[in-house]
Amino acid sequence: MSTDFHQKSVSLFSEQLVDKGIDLNQLVSQVSGFQIAVPSWALGAGGTRFGRFSIGGEPRNLEEKLDDIGLLAKLSKRTDAVSLHIPWDIPQDVQAIRDKASNLGISFDAMNSNTFQDYGQPLSYKMGSLSNANAAIRKQAVEHNLQVIEIGKTLGSKGLTVWLADGSNFPGQAHFRNALQGTTESLQEIYAGMPEDWKLLLEYKPYEPNFYHTVIPDWGTSALICRQLGERAKVLVDLGHHLPNTNIEQIVATLMHQDMLAGFHFNDSKFGDDDLSTGSIKPYQLFLIFCELIGGAMDGAQAWESISWMIDASHNTKDPIEDLIQALESISQAYAKALLVDRVKLTQCQLDGDVVLAQEILQDAFLTDVRALVREARIQSGGEADPLAFYRKEKIREKLIAKRGKNAQASGL
Amino acid sequence: MSTDFHQKSVSLFSEQLVDKGIDLNQLVSQVSGFQIAVPSWALGAGGTRFGRFSIGGEPRNLEEKLDDIGLLAKLSKRTDAVSLHIPWDIPQDVQAIRDKASNLGISFDAMNSNTFQDYGQPLSYKMGSLSNANAAIRKQAVEHNLQVIEIGKTLGSKGLTVWLADGSNFPGQAHFRNALQGTTESLQEIYAGMPEDWKLLLEYKPYEPNFYHTVIPDWGTSALICRQLGERAKVLVDLGHHLPNTNIEQIVATLMHQDMLAGFHFNDSKFGDDDLSTGSIKPYQLFLIFCELIGGAMDGAQAWESISWMIDASHNTKDPIEDLIQALESISQAYAKALLVDRVKLTQCQLDGDVVLAQEILQDAFLTDVRALVREARIQSGGEADPLAFYRKEKIREKLIAKRGKNAQASGL
Amino acid sequence: MSTDFHQKSVSLFSEQLVDKGIDLNQLVSQVSGFQIAVPSWALGAGGTRFGRFSIGGEPRNLEEKLDDIGLLAKLSKRTDAVSLHIPWDIPQDVQAIRDKASNLGISFDAMNSNTFQDYGQPLSYKMGSLSNANAAIRKQAVEHNLQVIEIGKTLGSKGLTVWLADGSNFPGQAHFRNALQGTTESLQEIYAGMPEDWKLLLEYKPYEPNFYHTVIPDWGTSALICRQLGERAKVLVDLGHHLPNTNIEQIVATLMHQDMLAGFHFNDSKFGDDDLSTGSIKPYQLFLIFCELIGGAMDGAQAWESISWMIDASHNTKDPIEDLIQALESISQAYAKALLVDRVKLTQCQLDGDVVLAQEILQDAFLTDVRALVREARIQSGGEADPLAFYRKEKIREKLIAKRGKNAQASGL
């Protein structure tokens, strides 16, 4: 990609904006300002129940995870926060971690608790945690979440993300209503333990690791619980947590209609999985989601600033840093394209029942090549024109392997 | 089926009840008391967009539809109500219709409105009805519903079922949030027009006849609207209106947990369709749904009497009356089996985390052959031991064809 | 779209081709040469089982259908053939129809038979046609297909497309193996009746209008039958005829690997439907399909010329001609983008296991804005720069309504 070609592309792109009454600098500013958090577990190779293939040079501790995210931030200028997972990322020296993060320009996004695994705690989560029929286990799980909040407070985090794996594998195993009630009460205790400037982000997922029923399977159940918690509890949408064919962009709109959208976990999927790189399978869906997000914010349904953004994918056939560079780029493109939608005309089409033109308007935005815009925004922010090319040219993975070892393995999924 | 074998079967069945502390007469009484409404459109052959194959002798008007349901009631003793669809079933002489129904032991279940077709009304529903971007069309659709309520009042109905086909086929066509808001406001007007002893049953459906988005796609959206209407608005579950793999029994439990279950439209499906005979594809799912219903009522989550029951299926490869006989039998069996579940033991398994035994308890009930019980209940109520055999032996379809004609075609879907 | 902007866009686009060693004129020529047939039933408003909303001015007979396709050909330069459906399109005066088509530059693509409806033939297809348990019905259905071939011969068609709706709605209704065997034998008779320069295109579809089982549900079954027919029988892929999440592009590759791909029916779907405009829901999937098509042809797996192309979609919320303009444009774009894939580099990535770069290569092609290229090809071919804008500016639908009437209704689905 020559500088000359980039300039010509930006120039032609900006010509297209005139008709739409959009200002290039405004667009650049919006794209530059859109930052997406990265979870600490995305920096190691993920795996499946059939095995895991190491990448080499994976970060061995929280410090090294911060290093990787710092690098990612420097190259891409699209991320400025990390989302930690407890117990995988308990900081040993809080001040040192805070200083390190601060130096790297990284803040601490929502904290993640873990009550889906046994890692030495007294009571097993085999039959559930916040929903467990056994009150002592529910209590243990609540206390774990309260500890996660405490750790987060020391780091400056402002939110707690709860993904609840609780559910059942066979009919009869769980009492649906009691499990839902127990979960609600457990979350009420957790909510009560959050500082007043925190929010609780409650995920839903229809299946896995439980394969007959999940306590919070859909947005409706998550919203039902959140309403019983308080206004700082909202629904988190993970793109990979839906039944086949679900219209996710509509769910986004429905949540914003209620001011109930906590934020996103970005990834992609083809078969109900949730770990493929964002935008790698269904880029048009991603664009349509951003159309709803922008529309909802413009209409005043829910404030843009109230929504959290995070990538949540960690597959095992890509270098994690390269994977994240691709994901950040795809998300930025989808956002940029959605900013190009001519909303005045679209609204008129909807009033006129002009289905054909409405489609044309959306596709006009989607078909526009926004790569020059995204690149320009990155360059203006001080990032690399082509982060992936830079990463490879500088042989960064090779250097990480040399430093951390071939078999260094990050904790997490 | 000899009388002798029936008696032996009842006898062996009742032996099984002893251990469970269940009384046979109590069971017979419960099964006898469980009545399921039949919609007027189920008495003609349905069809697909690819065509329709006539059955012959279909009821040509509301009077003949009542005749068919009266016959069904007499043979099966499992139905005592009809659910009318307006404009297909507008009674010409209300008193005559009431008298006829009364003589047949048939009452009028919830009324059904139709704003998914154009049938001569001034404004087209092509771009939606209660959700339409055009206020005049919304108004027309509201008024249609109010008229349906008026008709229902004259017949003694106590409810209005709203199935809303509104949605869109292409991204951009509809404004999700506005459509949801418009629908809510339209329904508020309709709700305000209902008598105080009526309830509003609000369906959801993820797709068809719109194939990109449906305004009320899932239980969560239906419940969201109902909460804004009032406590007599509840969510109607149609078994065929779910995305692939949905855990419907959990939705039932979640709705009862909120006292939000309006009732059921029974049918079955394999591929996301909604017109196969109830119990013909997934009988175990039907049983699990009844387990939740009975459990929810026993626990006091929602009163059994507050739930409405209706069949909604009209496929075109079966004689509709035979189809309904089979459906009523399958539903009765599922209900009867669910009554056999040993709930004390099941609860203990759930507390103990005894997944294996919990499964055994449910399957013990499901595997029990309850046909003798259902038959006994029918005989004691004055119905036919074997309604289908009777129907065929008496050559009833042949007689209907002779009377009504080979090409008589019922209105409806 | 100003001419100046178009020229600048073409110029910038062609700059991008240099690195890839692609010649602009070659590309233009490929895009211009890619022609997609239109079925006669796509020119009227389709509908669902819940109703149909008229468009107005629909073609009332075969002549008017040809007029509409002629118009479409003139504007878009992307179609040059019509696919007829019998009995909907039986020509009364063959020579006149041939002359008319010839004057419009339209040839006759594969013929379509209909054994899924009753339209006055002696025996009903209610329980199936080519698969029917009754030999007389199978014979009738075979003879219908032979008649369709005869009609096609008079028009110069060179193929017969068989979409078989046969199947069953309930377990037990059909004998799977007998139905498959009967179908194979019926098709052998039809195949034997085809001229030697014809091909038989055999569709598969997992469900609808039968909802428990379809005799030819998947590509494997279609290929199994084709192998028993002869080498001129191949598998037709309709994009909307797959189970949720199916990897269609892989099926295309697998069929080409066997030289077994007959061709395509283009449309799009979100929920297992098959009538949405091509490219309106999953444009990336459409691109990936073209990547396989081009790759398969380049590698010599199957000759490009042996593959047939047709649109098969007729939804009822768009003007059909506008819908087809959009579909032709989307297909052309997908094809053009797939031509941009750097196959040498991609192959190297596959050998190297470089998953990240392989994705980059595909996305680089997909993200490129090819609208200028497609427009340029159309202009050079003598078509309209913007067919949709032209169609609206010229008020063609209004003229058609004036001529044919508001309630003119085309035959077909």
Added chain:
Amino acid sequence: MSTDFHQKSVSLFSEQLVDKGIDLNQLVSQVSGFQIAVPSWALGAGGTRFGRFSIGGEPRNLEEKLDDIGLLAKLSKRTDAVSLHIPWDIPQDVQAIRDKASNLGISFDAMNSNTFQDYGQPLSYKMGSLSNANAAIRKQAVEHNLQVIEIGKTLGSKGLTVWLADGSNFPGQAHFRNALQGTTESLQEIYAGMPEDWKLLLEYKPYEPNFYHTVIPDWGTSALICRQLGERAKVLVDLGHHLPNTNIEQIVATLMHQDMLAGFHFNDSKFGDDDLSTGSIKPYQLFLIFCELIGGAMDGAQAWESISWMIDASHNTKDPIEDLIQALESISQAYAKALLVDRVKLTQCQLDGDVVLAQEILQDAFLTDVRALVREARIQSGGEADPLAFYRKEKIREKLIAKRGKNAQASGL
């Protein structure tokens, strides 16, 4: 379950057989003779990518696995073979293992190879094995399979099951046709290395652990490869390896129609998973599958004896031995019920187009309580009347834990 009640149940059951012209002893003999193999990996707790919960007392080596299967055989009398997985179950002392198995009445079913994990072999399977773009990796994977055959020969096994995890996670990663061709050639080498009295059982699976494409995703691809191998290569059906809504019973019929059904891996699933206990979710589907199996064998499509049977499920919330007891019971019930179908009447219904009666005939068999029959068959074979009750009464798991330890962990999935 009292002996008296069992006798009465058997007696009433046998009365039902008279009308159908079925002999009780014949039935008992058929049920007794139906034996299902157990894989070595089903004896430990499985897990998900989110973790694994130990059962305690899991078998620590092949000898202990044989002990567990011997116990299962003794209690249930429904299994007499084990299916080994290499490298997890490499026997150290072949003769000792053969003797032990022989003493327990256990033979060696098909062998399973593993090329989906890295376990110390020189070249990684991260980018595939039999399909790998790298010939050296394909060769290594072929040789592994040949070694598995050698081990199997020493044990008296007569088959090799190949489940190929190969595929890709992202578009572009794999070359579909080359991967298919490479796989076919690799399997040809393996097939050539099999003794002449062995068969090759080739699985298919649409996704997992690869989430964009699997090299052998469906029965059609598996059959395509098998045809190129030879007549001793056939398609293995794993119930959990299908896209949503797939009609699996039809696939069974289609394979038998071609004499291409290798056998089964039994399990159940709700969301596309493949590890739930057989019959726990969709018991009617399991029954319908057995209807096809029995019908196909009776009609001479494919010999019953040519089909292999195995359980393949290992979830982690049940004691594996209890899980297997439940699975064996469910499979036996489904088989027994399918034997009750009145095939003469069913065939007549299919000829008559009597859909209603066809459904009645299948459901009559399914609704019949066959537990007494299955129990009687087990008792007559010398097994326990109630294996699960016996296992618990004898506190077998507690004894295994005492002997093997709380944290003993079986190898495998």
